[in-house]
Amino acid sequence: DIQMTQSPSSLSASVGDRVTITCQASQDIRNYLSWYQQKPGKAPKLLIYDAINLETGVPSRFSGSGSGTDFTFTISSLQPEDFAIYYCQQYDNLPPYTFGQGTKVEI
């Protein structure tokens, strides 16, 4: 199975900061990567799919880049509502699909 290594596992940031999270796949997954945001007690929310595509309705301060094995997720200017856990997930070819271990973004 493809393993996803996400870093950092947590980070502290302030409102207005630029935040970057990386995700590395154990093998080439082309561009089949998504990013989700999860707030406490809530379901995950899709932010980015196919590595770079912003889901409808998601603010443009969120962005994704990368292909192959190395991917980056960026929040250009952190807002108060962005404090949450973020997960990457690969979906190259057929299942099993795998998630990264998550990055907690906190103050």
Next chain:
Amino acid sequence: EGQLLESGGGLVQPGGALRVSCAASGFPFGNYPMTWVRQAPGKGLEWVSSISGSSGSTYYADSVKGRFTISRDNSRSTLYLQMSSLRDEDTAAYYCARGGRMAIFGVVGYFDNWGQGTPVTVSP
């Protein structure tokens, strides 16, 4: 946009069985592949199982293969997960999720619509 509403979670003894359901509304359910994802308390997300819109293709994580069965009733716009031989490590919130685009005969690996989750606790 659509809505997903899980139900059926609860407390079950090790070795027991449980069926969780996910009622869909607001979109053409049969046109979309569906997936179950679980999250153990305080842990990350784990993909469990996926099914194509036509039910012709099903996939399972190794951790549940042979114990869980995914199915759907497109006439009732409902997704199911039948769980048997439950273990302590199956304790989690179970989310149903919609594939990110229509695909009657295949599955889609990213998920654009999630239910609120239903808790399953496996304990003596």
